[in-house]
Amino acid sequence: MKDMAGLDATLGRVSLRMASTLELDGVLDEITRGLGRDLDAALARVWLVRKGEPRYLELVASAGLSERLDGSHSRVPVGELKIGAIAATRAPVCSNDLLGDPRFTDKTWIRQSGLLAFGGYPLVFDKEVLGVLAMFARRPLTDAEFDRLGIFAAHASVAIKNAELFAEVTDLSQRLEAENTYLKEELHExxxxxxxxxxxxxxxxxxxxxxxxxxxxxxxxxxxxxxxxxxxxxxxxxxxxxxxxxxxxxxxxxxxxxxxxxxxxxxxxxxxxxxxxxxxxxxxxxxxxxxxxxxxxxxxxxxxxxxxxxxxxxxxxxxxxxxxxxxxxxxxxxxxxxxxxxxxxxxxxxxxxxxxxxxxxxxxPLRERREDIPSLIDALVRALATRLRFEPKGVEEDAISYLQAYDWPGNVRELQNVLERASILARGNRIRLEDLPELRNAIEELLPVPTDDDTSSIPLKARVDAYERSLVADALRRAQGNQSEAARLLRTSRATLQYKMKTYRL
Missing domain, CATH: 3.40.50.300 (P-loop containing nucleotide triphosphate hydrolases)
Incomplete structure (x- = not known):
């Protein structure tokens, strides 16, 4: 048996080591191993209260005879067995006669392990029950030692609560960091x-x-x-x-x-x-x-x-x-x-x-809602102006019609990229047709209009596209290159004509 001065010094060392770490696992490890190393505990364990219906105690640390956390006492409902009763009543359980004490039922294990004493204490912080600290010893414990262990349990409660609060702050910091990252991505895009x-x-x-x-x-x-x-x-x-x-x-x-x-x-x-x-x-x-x-x-x-x-x-x-x-x-x-x-x-x-x-x-996809393209262009150009630090640019009507006629396999993201490039290239305060890249829909390779009757090997769309190309080219020839006149001959808009000219490379 340790004298009181020695016991106080030992408890002080363990308490100091507990307070030196803010990691919960480190605190729990120091509690259980410290009891075994410095206070002759044959088995030291800590259970923490978990929320649920009903509330229960989970074994979170064990040192000495067993370090397993998955045994028969790994999960104890509050109010049941010795450990659950300690949490429910907030009263310690102490005994120096384990073989004669009816509260301890596994006499065979107690005898085989050579255990004589037990001390179990509630871990309480500011009226909140955090869990239970318990230890078995192979020698009797004095009343003074039981009292000191109660003080140690109070110190352990503070260390556990500090570690839990530190973990909550760390968790909150990680949550805020994740949200901040997401918001930065939103602004960047x-x-x-x-x-x-x-x-x-x-x-x-x-x-x-x-x-x-x-x-x-x-x-x-x-x-x-x-x-x-x-x-x-x-x-x-x-x-x-x-x-x-x-x-x-x-x-x-x-x-x-x-x-x-x-x-x-x-x-x-x-x-x-x-x-x-x-x-x-x-x-x-x-x-x-x-x-x-x-x-x-x-x-x-x-x-x-x-x-x-x-x-x-x-x-x-x-x-x-x-x-x-x-x-x-x-x-x-x-x-x-x-x-x-x-x-x-x-x-x-x-x-x-x-x-x-x-x-x-x-x-x-964007090709199924072409009527949204003008309003999308307006919104994207304004957003791009903010990001690129430009004055917002307008978009000429024929450029909008040209963009509306494209199928946009890359959808809104592709439209945004095209508009970003055009915003940079545009010399004035408006994006014009010539500021846009050549956009070609995924059409099959143009083939000449067949002159014989064997057309079975030529896809219908290729024949239609070839015929349309010839009509546009003929209208431009008759109009002597005047696009407005060619559009009138084809009974279409000038923007559509310009789109067809770009598509068919005329």
Missing amino acids: GRPSGIVGQSTMLTRALGELERVARTDSTVLLGGETGTGKELFARALHEMSPRRGQPLVKVNCAAIAPSLIESELFGHEKGAFTGALQRRLGRFELAQGGTLLLDEIGELPLETQAKLLRVLQEHEVERVGGTQPIRLDVRIVAATNRDLAAEVRANRFRADLFFRLNVFPIRVP
């Missing part, structure tokens, strides 16, 4: 603040978006590259009850396969080489808000299986962690792939597809 257009196709898609926004249903946004799926996801979030919470985006195609689980689910300190501190995954960063899984079709099959479990169980487990974390996150997935076809090709899990495809919305 210079996209308009809202979805622009009044076309029938766009209005229908936005109507579906507005109806589902009020719910927590999973939404799958499909559409070609550059159609604005991310903008739709933002609009969905802003129309939902979660608009005051974070919107977090993860591009599944931009993350290395070896890092994607850590990026999505987070990791604990030491989970792998280079994991120097705990890191929250995107699911935790989006807690209470919306998570956009962009390019979902690019996820590796192995990660798809783990994502499916998270969506089914509504909880995530960090890489290297053992504690499941309950989630309250609205999932929005986006892809430019045909996921049904990917399922048939065994490149995408069918069960995950059905889990994501609760409410699919197709974002229409």
